[in-house]
Amino acid sequence: MTSAYKPTDEKELAELISWASAEARPLELVGSGTKRGLGCPVKINGRGIPAKVDLSGIAGVVFYEPEELVISVRPGTPLEQVNQMLAERNQMLAFEPLDWGWLLCGESKYGTIGGAISVGSSGPRRVKAGAARDFVLGAHAVNGRGECFKSGGRVVKNVTGYDLHKLMTGAYGTLGAFTEITLKVLPAPEKTYTLLIHGLKPERAVEALTAAANSPFEVSGLAHIPAPEAARSQVPYVGRADRAITAIRVEGHGVSVTHRMEELKKLVAPFGPLEELHSMNSRRFWSEVRDAWLLPPDHQVVWRVSVPPTNGAAIIAASGADSWLMDWAGGLIWLGYESAAAGQGARIRAAMTEGGHALLVRAPDAVRREEAVFQPQAEGLAKLSARVKAGFDPSGIFNPGRMGAVSLPGAA
Amino acid sequence: MNVIAPEPITADLSALAARFRQVLPPECVVTDTIARKPFETDAQTMHRQMPGIVVLPETVAQVSEVLRLCREFGVPVVPRGAGTGLSGGATPVPGGVLLAMTKFNRILDVDYANRVVVAQPGVTNLGITRAVEDDGFYYAPDPSSQIACTIGGNVAQNSGGVHCLKYGLTVNNILGVELVTMDGEVLRVGGKHLDPEGYDLLSIITGSEGLLGVITEVTVRILPKPETVRALLVSFDSIEAGGACVADVIASGIIPAGMEMMDRITIDAVEEYCAPGYPADAAAILICELDGPAAEVDYLIERVTAIATRNGAIGVRASQSEEERLLFWLGRKSAFPAAAKMKPDYYVLDGTIPRNKLAPVLARIGELSRASGLTIANVFHVGDGNLHPLILYDANVPGEMEAAEHLGHDILRLCVSVGGVLTGEHGVGTEKRDLMPEMFTDLDMQQQQRLKCAFDPGQHLNPGKVFPTLHRCAELGAMHVHKGKTAFPELPRF
Ligand SMILES: Cc1cc2nc3c(=O)[nH]c(=O)nc-3n(C[C@H](O)[C@H](O)[C@@H](O)COP(=O)(O)OP(=O)(O)OC[C@H]3O[C@@H](n4cnc5c(N)ncnc54)[C@H](O)[C@@H]3O)c2cc1C
Ligand SMILES: Cc1cc2nc3c(=O)[nH]c(=O)nc-3n(C[C@H](O)[C@H](O)[C@H](O)COP(=O)(O)OP(=O)(O)OC[C@H]3O[C@@H](n4cnc5c(N)ncnc54)[C@H](O)[C@@H]3O)c2cc1C
Numbered sequence: 011m012t013s014a015y016k017p018t019d020e021k022e023l024a025e026l027i028s029w030a031s032a033e034a035r036p037l038e039l040v041g042s043g044t045k046r047g048l049g050c051p052v053k054i055n056g057r058g059i060p061a062k063v064d065l066s067g068i069a070g071v072v073f074y075e076p077e078e079l080v081i082s083v084r085p086g087t088p089l090e091q092v093n094q095m096l097a098e099r100n101q102m103l104a105f106e107p108l109d110w111g112w113l114l115c116g117e118s119k120y121g122t123i124g125g126a127i128s129v130g131s132s133g134p135r136r137v138k139a140g141a142a143r144d145f146v147l148g149a150h151a152v153n154g155r156g157e158c159f160k161s162g163g164r165v166v167k168n169v170t171g172y173d174l175h176k177l178m179t180g181a182y183g184t185l186g187a188f189t190e191i192t193l194k195v196l197p198a199p200e201k202t203y204t205l206l207i208h209g210l211k212p213e214r215a216v217e218a219l220t221a222a223a224n225s226p227f228e229v230s231g232l233a234h235i236p237a238p239e240a241a242r243s244q245v246p247y248v249g250r251a252d253r254a255i256t257a258i259r260v261e262g263h264g265v266s267v268t269h270r271m272e273e274l275k276k277l278v279a280p281f282g283p284l285e286e287l288h289s290m291n292s293r294r295f296w297s298e299v300r301d302a303w304l305l306p307p308d309h310q311v312v313w314r315v316s317v318p319p320t321n322g323a324a325i326i327a328a329s330g331a332d333s334w335l336m337d338w339a340g341g342l343i344w345l346g347y348e349s350a351a352a353g354q355g356a357r358i359r360a361a362m363t364e365g366g367h368a369l370l371v372r373a374p375d376a377v378r379r380e381e382a383v384f385q386p387q388a389e390g391l392a393k394l395s396a397r398v399k400a401g402f403d404p405s406g407i408f409n410p411g412r413m414g415a416v417s418l419p420g421a422a
Numbered sequence: 423m424n425v426i427a428p429e430p431i432t433a434d435l436s437a438l439a440a441r442f443r444q445v446l447p448p449e450c451v452v453t454d455t456i457a458r459k460p461f462e463t464d465a466q467t468m469h470r471q472m473p474g475i476v477v478l479p480e481t482v483a484q485v486s487e488v489l490r491l492c493r494e495f496g497v498p499v500v501p502r503g504a505g506t507g508l509s510g511g512a513t514p515v516p517g518g519v520l521l522a523m524t525k526f527n528r529i530l531d532v533d534y535a536n537r538v539v540v541a542q543p544g545v546t547n548l549g550i551t552r553a554v555e556d557d558g559f560y561y562a563p564d565p566s567s568q569i570a571c572t573i574g575g576n577v578a579q580n581s582g583g584v585h586c587l588k589y590g591l592t593v594n595n596i597l598g599v600e601l602v603t604m605d606g607e608v609l610r611v612g613g614k615h616l617d618p619e620g621y622d623l624l625s626i627i628t629g630s631e632g633l634l635g636v637i638t639e640v641t642v643r644i645l646p647k648p649e650t651v652r653a654l655l656v657s658f659d660s661i662e663a664g665g666a667c668v669a670d671v672i673a674s675g676i677i678p679a680g681m682e683m684m685d686r687i688t689i690d691a692v693e694e695y696c697a698p699g700y701p702a703d704a705a706a707i708l709i710c711e712l713d714g715p716a717a718e719v720d721y722l723i724e725r726v727t728a729i730a731t732r733n734g735a736i737g738v739r740a741s742q743s744e745e746e747r748l749l750f751w752l753g754r755k756s757a758f759p760a761a762a763k764m765k766p767d768y769y770v771l772d773g774t775i776p777r778n779k780l781a782p783v784l785a786r787i788g789e790l791s792r793a794s795g796l797t798i799a800n801v802f803h804v805g806d807g808n809l810h811p812l813i814l815y816d817a818n819v820p821g822e823m824e825a826a827e828h829l830g831h832d833i834l835r836l837c838v839s840v841g842g843v844l845t846g847e848h849g850v851g852t853e854k855r856d857l858m859p860e861m862f863t864d865l866d867m868q869q870q871q872r873l874k875c876a877f878d879p880g881q882h883l884n885p886g887k888v889f890p891t892l893h894r895c896a897e898l899g900a901m902h903v904h905k906g907k908t909a910f911p912e913l914p915r916f
Contacts, residue, residue: 031901077673078776100675136616143625144594155901159869160862165774167591167808167846169580169629170854170861171888172870176593176625180618197675220535226558226649228714266718273715316617318536341536341616367619385619390607394876395621401872404901416620 014062020150020158020189023068027187027407028156034405036060039183041086041122045129047114048371049182050383053411053418060410065124068189076101080147080164082192085124092123096195104196105142106133112301113312113372124188130180131314133300134231134259137223137338142179145194149175151186154403164192177398183409184417185402199261204287204295205274206247207256210234212323212336215256218281219339220319222258225277227270231259231296232339239304239333245295247285256281259296302344302371305333309346311373313358316342317366328361330354350377359385384414396421435474435517438495442477445487450525452476461520464505464512465567466853468769468823473500473514480525482600482608482638489636489882490606492519498885499604501632503544503575506567508770509851511579511631511887521636523574529553530639536614538597539644543574543637547581550642559644562589565847566755574637580629582847584680584711584754587805589645591847593628600639601627604878614641626873631849632884634877648713651679652723653747656730657704657737661685664706665780667733668804671710671726672777678726679713681805682754685784688761688799688812689753695760698753701737708804709750757801758812764797765814769826773837774808774846786836787811794829796822808846809837835860850888858890867891872898 017023030037038052038060052060069086076099083092089107096102107126111119120126132141148162151174161174175192178185207218215234222229235248235255243249248257258278260270275284287295298304305312309332315325322340333346347354350373358368367385370378387395395416400406406419415421435453442451452458453475463470474497479485492499498518505512514520526542532553533539539550539561547568550561564583565571571581577599582591589595598612612624627634658664661683668681684692684707689700700707708730712722723740730738741747753760761768775783784800791798791813799812811833815826834844838860845854858867867889874881875895885892 075776075778077669078778079672080776130618130622132617140590140594141616143622144590153869157865157869159866161866161870163774163843163861164841165776165807165843165846167582167586167774167803167806168843169591169847169849170843170845171850171858171867172626172873173593173629174626174869174873177622177873179625180622185621197677200675223537224534224558224646226646226715263718263721265721266715269715269717314617316615316619318533318538318614320535338616365613366615367617369617387620388610390603390609391611391620391623394603394609395623397876398621398623398873401876401899402869404899413620 014064016064016067018067020068020152023187023189024152024156024158026063027152027154030061030407031154031156031405035407036410037407038062038409039187040064041125042066044115044119044121045110045125048110048129049412050414051375051378052409063187065187066122071095072190079195080192081195082164082190083123084190085122085188087123089120089123089126097198100198101195102198103145103193104135104139105145106135106300107131107142108133109297109301112303116307123191127179127188127191128181128183134233134296134337137232138228138230139196143176146175146179146191147194148192149178149188150190151178151188153186154405154407158189162192166194182412184399184413185408187408201264201267202259202261202289202292203267203271204231204292205258205260205271205278206285206287207278207281208251208283208285209253210256210282212326214281215254215336216319216323216340218256218278219258221277222274223339225274227260227274228262229258230261231257231299232337233257233299234336235299235304236334239335242304242306243295243298245287245291247287247291248295257295259292299335299337302335304335305344305346309333310349311347311354311377312371313345313368314342314371315345315358315362315366315368317362318364321362321364321366325358325361329358350374355381382414392416393422435497438491438497439475441491442475442488446477446479446484450478450480452478461502461505461514461522464507464510466508466510466513466851468827469510469513469852471514471516473520474517476520476522478522478525482602485521485602485636485638486606486608488519488521489602489604493604493880493882498882500884501578501636503572503578504546504570506571507575507579507849507851508772509845509849509853511849511851511884513852515886523572523636526574526638533614534559537644538614538641540639540641541573543640544572547571547573547576554644555647558647560647561595561642561644563592563595566758573640573642577628577637577640578630578632579849580847582808584682584803587681587803588677588679593625596624596628596640596642598641599624599627599637601635602638603635604880604882612641631851631888633874633888634883650716650719651711651713651747652719653709653711653741653750654723654726654730655739655750656708656710656735657701658706658708658734659704659736661706661784662781663734664708665777665804667708667730667735669777670729670733674725674729676722676725678710678805680711682709683707683802683804684754684757685800687797688757688801691760691764691799692753692756695763696752696756698749700753704736709754754801761799761812761814766816766818767823769813769815769830771809771811771813771830771833772845772848773834773842774806775837775840775842777807779840779842780804780807783836783840787833790829790832794825796826796829803846807842831857852887855888856890868893868898875899
């Protein structure tokens with residue numbers, strides 16, 4: 011029988027984990043479960059089905075000081091609630107956490123802030139503002155021994171001790187259970203504009219995006235959408251374009267946005283016909299890019315590939331994918347396949363000639379069990395990662411196998 | 423406070439030196455006393471220690487071999503860049519090996535299409551910008567020591583600079599490293615891509631203070647140079663007014679490239695030293711730098727000026743030329759050497775506090791200074807609450823150095839007590855090691871040490887730094903459980 015626990019505070023959680031650790035009982039840490047489909051399924055491993063630990067009861071805002079650009083929340087707090095609170099004070103989480111619900115649940119489901127930080131994914135603004143972990147200033151957590159610990163603090167500039175909270179960002183709950191997360195926030199832009207270039211091929215799009223990225227005009231989004239995926243957009247200027255769309259985002263104060271749009275237009279005019287999106291349309295469009303919403307929802311298999319930008323177009327060409335999106339000026343490629351077939355992952359990975367990370371995002375369970383969901387690592391790095399895991403969770407009770415072999419008990 | 427070695431060193435250093443000479447060119451193995459002398463301290467000169475052997479490897483294979491031999495001999499190793507560290511991170515360990523990375527001074531790849539530079543760790547911070555500036559790029563983190571400090575040292579310390587308010591610290595600006603671990607293994611973490619491919623080890627290697635591995639290559643992001651840079655020089659008749667102005671600027675949604683403040687004592691010192699022409703009547707001055715597209719910078723200069731005026735600024739000057747902007751900065755950049763003119767020695771602190779605690783903390787620092795009889799000059803990265811009180815003393819006066827250290831520790835405790843931290847960018851090293859318990863419980867520190875154990879179970883790399891208490895890795899790894907004792911607690915179920 012699967013048991014499920016719902017602790018309501020750090021103390022209850024720590025007691026539960028101490029017990030599970032003593033009994034070597036595996037636990038599956040869950041925020042609201044929206045991203046259970048991401049990463050590897052937890053492994054049963056002969057120790058019984060992991061008991062579910064529902065962390066949504068450890069929720070709420072600990073403090074929010076807008077003038078200090080900092081918010082501290084408990085992990086079960088819904089991400090939408092955090093976004094909403096910040097928006098009321100014209101602020102935001104600048105790494106643009108994804109609404110993974112579209113890809114994984116077929117509908118909008120932001121999940122909890124704990125989940126968003128634990129998968130650690132960053133949206134289109136990664137190129138300018140930084141990654142999820144760059145905004146995690148500190149955390150409180152419980153390790154696999156049931157011990158409560160903290161790292162970092164509430165200030166941006168801090169090099170006191172190791173940044174365990176950054177390491178735990180993107181660790182899929184395999185190192186510890188967060189009980190409090192302190193985040194840096196930034197002012198939301200007054201205006202968000204987007205420059206669109208029509209009808210480019212991927213290689214040419216990367217050239218245009220590179221020109222924009224290498225300009226002093228502080229662009230904060232650099233995407234390219236092929237015609238069929240662009241046609242899915244709910245932004246009329248994109249949805250009805252009937253051509254591939256190359257998009258450059260410019261955010262900030264009004265006068266600055268106007269100026270930079272004019273300069274960028276001059277810069278990329280040689281590439282093709284231009285158009286622009288104003289703020290409302292821009293916000294809509296970039297959330298469609300962020301969530302890979304533009305990929306056909308019925309494509310069974312989806313990969314997220316992070317590579318050096320110059321490698322992006324080649325990966326698209328070699329992948330044999332049925333749908334795709336390019337973000338981060340070529341550095342992030344989403345690939346969709348109508349249905350699963352042998353060798354898809356191998357094909358993508360063979361095309362990654364300059365390093366990087368291909369993550370299997372959506373696939374039927376059988377494929378998720380078979381395929382290397384995370385990028386296979388060199389042996390030395392994998393062994394080190396497994397030792398790091400054991401340092402947090404010596405009996406391997408947290409989310410066994412969720413990040414592949416390194417997160418299985420005994421891997422060190 | 424002395425540097426403690428974890429265990430007495432028994433290995434025969436001359437035998438080890440002989441083995442080094444088999445794998446390194448003879449001039450790269452230094453055992454001569456006079457030649458070793460320059461390595462006895464970094465820029466935290468309160469502590470000195472002669473290294474047993476100094477090695478200056480030239481290749482990654484040599485680094486790997488040196489580490490393997492040290493492990494075999496059970497001899498501790500301290501990595502070193504340029505030795506500009508301010509927390510004693512590169513202070514040698516008695517009878518240990520000092521591994522200096524200065525020969526790794528080449529830029530390996532300038533890649534504009536991917537906006538990265540791949541450099542060996544001994545390249546200076548400024549060296550990276552120099553390599554790309556003619557093509558309109560730069561490397562953003564800019565510690566004041568940038569002309570000398572190495573990128574490897576920057577990664578090990580997670581260094582900042584005056585522009586990290588807008589552009590972040592080292593950790594926010596690097597994408598990959600090559601690291602040699604204590605068993606001689608060469609690991610590559612990250613690369614030219616933006617997402618980590620597993621556990622984000624780069625985020626803990628950055629700031630690891632030479633305790634996890636030796637960095638042999640760094641991939642940094644470079645940025646296009648801003649179209650325009652202008653600065654405002656604002657003066658206030660009280661620190662409080664200046665602090666309130668800074669808070670208002672941030673609250674209004676403006677993130678300047680940098681915001682630096684200095685108090686009257688520092689202003690006097692720099693006027694004496696290099697005469698930047700700071701207002702004579704100010705209790706505090708603020709330099710607020712704005713960079714970006716010309717239209718934006720001009721607009722923000724106006725807005726910040728209005729905010730400053732509203733907060734009672736007694737003078738506001740906006741730079742009208744690059745010369746004028748550099749003049750504003752001249753005083754700030756000369757603050758440390760200017761302080762050094764006032765007294766033979768200074769001790770620089772590095773605590774960070776929440777911005778809104780600025781006024782009370784500075785007032786308390788003033789009280790502590792008066793009580794101790796030692797002068798403190800305050801110059802700080804006010805935008806992110808990172809204070810640099812400079813305690814002036816004379817090491818030749820008996821007891822003054824100890825008094826300075828004592829006062830410094832009191833100030834750091836004060837920072838922690840208001841929700842701040844011990845160090846914003848200079849690192850813990852030996853200097854703040856014994857203060858770690860002010861911020862962290864034993865459990866917090868043990869969790870950090872377990873990470874150290876995952877990289878270096880024998881604890882040969884830079885021992886005696888960062889952590890006040892040494893634990894054997896076996897002890898940290900042990901599970902103390904009472905199996906079957908707890909009937910599971912009654913927690914609500916679904
Ligand atoms: C002639 C025309 C052309 C358009 N072209 C485009 C287009 O190319 N792309 C697109 O996405 N949408 C376009 N729109 C649609 C329209 O700009 C947006 O949908 C509108 O709702 C702006 O809202 P926003 O939040 O996007 O504002 P913003 O993007 O912030 O501003 C959009 C435009 O409205 C102006 N504006 C904003 N507030 C005021 C105000 N109080 N008084 C006067 N002007 C104001 C701005 O100067 C700007 O030109 C166009 C509309 C018109 C009438
Ligand atoms: C006048 C002055 C101004 C300064 N201003 C600033 C400032 O504005 N901001 C700031 O952040 N710092 C500042 N510093 C501090 C110092 O310059 C930085 O900490 C710098 O990053 C140290 O680099 P380094 O090459 O000198 O390293 P070192 O001092 O040689 O070493 C520092 C630490 O890094 C380790 N290390 C060095 N190289 C490696 C490697 N390749 N692999 C592994 N570990 C390594 C060492 O073991 C040691 O623990 C200043 C120092 C001075 C003297």
